[in-house]
Amino acid sequence: MKTRAVFFTDIKKLEIREIDLPDPGSNQIQVKSIVNGICMFEVWKYISGEFDRNDIPGHEGVGIVTKVGKDVTWVKEGDYVSCNQWSEYSNIDATQGIKLSCDSSNSENHLVEPLSCAVNAYAYTDIYPGDKVIVFGAGYMGLLLIQLLGHAPLHSLVVVDAKTENLELAKEYGATEVINITDAGANARLEELKDYFDIAYEASGAKSALEWCTKLHKNGGSIGLYAWHHDPRTVDTSTWHYKGTKILNVSPPITANERPLRSYEGADLLMASGKVSQKKLITHRYKFEDIEKAMEESVARGEGFIKSLIEF
Numbered sequence: 001m002k003t004r005a006v007f008f009t010d011i012k013k014l015e016i017r018e019i020d021l022p023d024p025g026s027n028q029i030q031v032k033s034i035v036n037g038i039c040m041f042e043v044w045k046y047i048s049g050e051f052d053r054n055d056i057p058g059h060e061g062v063g064i065v066t067k068v069g070k071d072v073t074w075v076k077e078g079d080y081v082s083c084n085q086w087s088e089y090s091n092i093d094a095t096q097g098i099k100l101s102c103d104s105s106n107s108e109n110h111l112v113e114p115l116s117c118a119v120n121a122y123a124y125t126d127i128y129p130g131d132k133v134i135v136f137g138a139g140y141m142g143l144l145l146i147q148l149l150g151h152a153p154l155h156s157l158v159v160v161d162a163k164t165e166n167l168e169l170a171k172e173y174g175a176t177e178v179i180n181i182t183d184a185g186a187n188a189r190l191e192e193l194k195d196y197f198d199i200a201y202e203a204s205g206a207k208s209a210l211e212w213c214t215k216l217h218k219n220g221g222s223i224g225l226y227a228w229h230h231d232p233r234t235v236d237t238s239t240w241h242y243k244g245t246k247i248l249n250v251s252p253p254i255t256a257n258e259r260p261l262r263s264y265e266g267a268d269l270l271m272a273s274g275k276v277s278q279k280k281l282i283t284h285r286y287k288f289e290d291i292e293k294a295m296e297e298s299v300a301r302g303e304g305f306i307k308s309l310i311e312f
């Protein structure tokens with residue numbers, strides 16, 4: 001059959017192309033896309049030109065099974081599954097996706113892959129009841145992590161960001177204190193909190209936030225590196241030395257080796273149970289045909305932007 005898919009062709013240039021899609025192999029399924037998230041990873045590829053022209057972007061999809069290979073037992077036609085590509089239809093195998101717990105009423109918000117990154121960050125940070133935790137960055141990925149932390153038995157959960165609306169959401173998700181870094185008293189308040197936290201998460205990608213994380217965790221505490229710092233950073237390793245800082249790389253590419261899709265399953269069940277919701281986080285939705293506009297606005301990240309996705 002024929003299907004249409006997105007290809008990046010040059011820096012800030014893309015096209016929708018018609019391609020041939022064979023029947024799924026014996027261990028594959030064919031999936032019709034419902035939605036697919038626009039990750040900042042794709043945005044970065046789009047603006048930097050660091051992509052393969054033959055690759056179809058996308059890794060945050062929700063789809064419905066339309067055909068199954070003869071040896072497939074884990075799903076049947078009509079089931080909802082996680083999927084990857086920005087393509088109307090695609091073939092995937094069992095190692096690339098999981099069966100989802102959503103249905104037609106909520107599939108449009110059920111982005112498993114990005115939440116699985118927050119699940120991994122949480123799982124790898126060794127959180128202990130009564131911990132004092134601070135998160136720098138309440139963007140989309142930060143707010144997913146904050147929703148998880150909001151369910152943990154923490155002593156305190158402080159969130160720092162520059163956007164008032166995002167900090168309001170952080171409060172709703174369980175932050176015990178929010179600090180708007182653009183406020184006059186913000187630095188003085190952070191100075192008061194020096195050496196206070198068991199865990200300081202860097203979820204913003206800002207150099208200054210990484211410096212604050214170093215100051216704010218207590219002796220023997222941890223820094224959870226969750227955001228992507230594109231540029232090399234100079235850090236105060238002397239402070240890390242005498243504080244005995246545990247530096248934990250909890251960035252999205254970490255996975256549990258023995259069960260690579262375990263964090264997907266966790267993410268799926270958290271949304272199915274209503275403990276985590278992405279409804280208020282997905283602020284921008286675009287039709288597949290409007291992918292160019294979707295990319296432009298995802299690069300610009302204007303007023304009220306938290307997360308964008310494509311609808312098929």
Ligand SMILES: [Zn+2]
Pocket residue numbers: 039040041059060113114
């Ligand atoms: Zn992503």
